[in-house]
Amino acid sequence: MTRQDDTFLDDILAQARSQQPTPSQDLIARVLADAAAEQAAILTPIAAPVSRGQRFFDILGGWTGFGGLITAGMAGIWIGLAPQVPLESLAAGEAVDTIALNLWPEDSLFDVSVETDG
């Protein structure tokens, strides 16, 4: 490297070093827009990952749906386990007159025979 090469290079380096650009308004606006977007992202809470159990719970309708399901289940168990009580025993001790109730009329509706003279 000769002294002339050195001077030549130093001269160009000095020219490059002397550049003092001023950021354009457009660039400042872009940088501030990036900053605002990044701030919004930083401040937005990240949703915690939902577990499989929680997802199933949500499918059932949350606490409301789950409460209804539990009630219906308990009712089913109670109906299933409770001993059968005959109907007579329900009426036992009650002073009830036995009433015969004929739900079918004496005269058949379909009896369409026509009485004829002679």
Next chain:
Amino acid sequence: MAVLAAAGASFGLANCHGFALPIAISPMKAAHDTFEPASDEALLVAFANGDEVAAKELTTRFLPRVLAQAIRMLSDAGEAEDVAQEAMMRLWKIAPDWRQGEAQVTTWLYRVVANLCTDRLRKRRGGVGLDDIAEPPDPTPGVEAQMLHRSRLTALTDALAQLPERQAQAVSLRHLEGLGNPEIAQIMGISVRSVESLTARGKRALAELMAGRETELGFGHD
């Protein structure tokens, strides 16, 4: 904690003075008035806590120097703006995780810009340099001088692109940014002796690449 407290104090001060964040009327000036005494790290904490004024102050402090470093290394205004925007974007992203007291923001930014610029210089290798494209003659006085100036800077950038990346970074930080060897060592994460070696070899290689172009670049005629 002290830094956090300082940041909190600045943040509170900004709000209790009721800044309305003027958009059209010099927002940079308002930011400057508010955060002038705050450290760079305190500003980053305030930024991460959602303070818009801190973002403006950080932009005022760092964007000009980031852009200048990029344009000195690349000699291309458009590319330099892209690099500056990207470097600032990385600053915004790292703000919540910034480790207090480990590095200076300026040192970190020098490294980021140097890396982004050498990435772009690497892509230029093998391409046609701007000074290889024939410029149409322009009779306007002064234009020729401007073109010569641009040609010189582009020739320098093209030569820088031919250097190994570490050499290009060391040379640019030493001879374009004017930094001292200890600071360059900190930026590049190497010893001062390695910096001396890199800058010496880099500058020698640069001179060899530029050798013989004196006449073409009008050296000695201005």
